[in-house]
Amino acid sequence: DAGVIQSPRHEVTEMGQEVTLRCKPISGHDYLFWYRQTMMRGLELLIYFNNNVPIDDSGMPEDRFSAKMPNASFSTLKIQPSEPRDSAVYFCASSLRGGLQETQYFGPGTRLLVL
Amino acid sequence: QKEVEQNSGPLSVPEGAIASLNCTYSDRGSQSFFWYRQYSGKSPELIMSIYSNGDKEDGRFTAQLNKASQYVSLLIRDSQPSDSATYLCAPRDNFNKFYFGSGTKLNVKP
Numbered sequence: 001d002a003g004v005i006q007s008p009r010h011e012v013t014e015m016g017q018e019v020t021l022r023c024k025p026i027s028g029h030d031y032l033f034w035y036r037q038t039m040m041r042g043l044e045l046l047i048y049f050n051n052n053v054p055i056d057d058s059g060m061p062e063d064r065f066s067a068k069m070p071n072a073s074f075s076t077l078k079i080q081p082s083e084p085r086d087s088a089v090y091f092c093a094s095s096l097r098g099g100l101q102e103t104q105y106f107g108p109g110t111r112l113l114v115l
Numbered sequence: 116q117k118e119v120e121q122n123s124g125p126l127s128v129p130e131g132a133i134a135s136l137n138c139t140y141s142d143r144g145s146q147s148f149f150w151y152r153q154y155s156g157k158s159p160e161l162i163m164s165i166y167s168n169g170d171k172e173d174g175r176f177t178a179q180l181n182k183a184s185q186y187v188s189l190l191i192r193d194s195q196p197s198d199s200a201t202y203l204c205a206p207r208d209n210f211n212k213f214y215f216g217s218g219t220k221l222n223v224k225p
Contacts, residue, residue, distance in 0.1 A: 031211055033213070042215065042216075042217040042218065043159070043203065043215040043218075045212070045213070045214075045215075048212065050211070055210070056210070056212060091158055091159075095211065097211050100146055100147045100164075100166040101147065101164050101166065102147075103149050103161050103164055104213060105161075106158040106159050106160070107158060108157075108158055109158050
């Protein structure tokens with residue numbers, strides 16, 4: 001299996017611009033998670049989906065952030081307008097809802113720098 | 116708010132020694148617990164999972180769980196310089212939501 005795929009791997013943009021991050025989960029996984037990681041705040045869960053439906057978006061920092069999952073193989077995280085404090089590594093992860101040992105698998109991440 | 120506490124470190128151990136990483140969690144409903152390793156600039160990768168009280172061994176790694184004390188630990192025997200990384204503890208709740216600690220940075224000195 002190809003694993004979780006994220007694009008772009010690196011993004012540099014200017015404050016005020018729209019940023020769209022993309023994720024393809026592992027085929028057959030029914031949960032998809034978006035995380036943000038910074039040195040100061042560690043790994044934070046932003047939102048997660050089950051069967052393409054958002055379950056918990058309490059971690060989304062503000063209205064500038066939005067996430068969609070139009071089908072089982074694709075999700076986007078959009079920031080509009082972007083701000084320098086959004087600079088971070090954004091990870092997408094997917095998992096199965098199965099037994100106690102089912103874990104989540106992370107993509108390589110998108111490194112976002114907002115100037 | 117479900118919380119996960121880890122000592123941020125860095126924890127420094129000599130090569131060949133045992134490294135002990137600890138984690139406490141607040142959600143008594145969590146049934147599964149995961150340890151991830153994260154190298155600098157990389158994504159977290161699964162090391163061990165545990166869901167029963169007691170010890171679980173996998174090669175040089177041993178996970179320990181005590182649900183009554185809400186405590187999870189990871190022991191790394193015969194530590195190698197390649198084990199130098201940040202280790203993240205992550206309980207999973209009944210809604211399949213993972214809660215991550217801030218991680219413990221481990222340095223294994225040759």
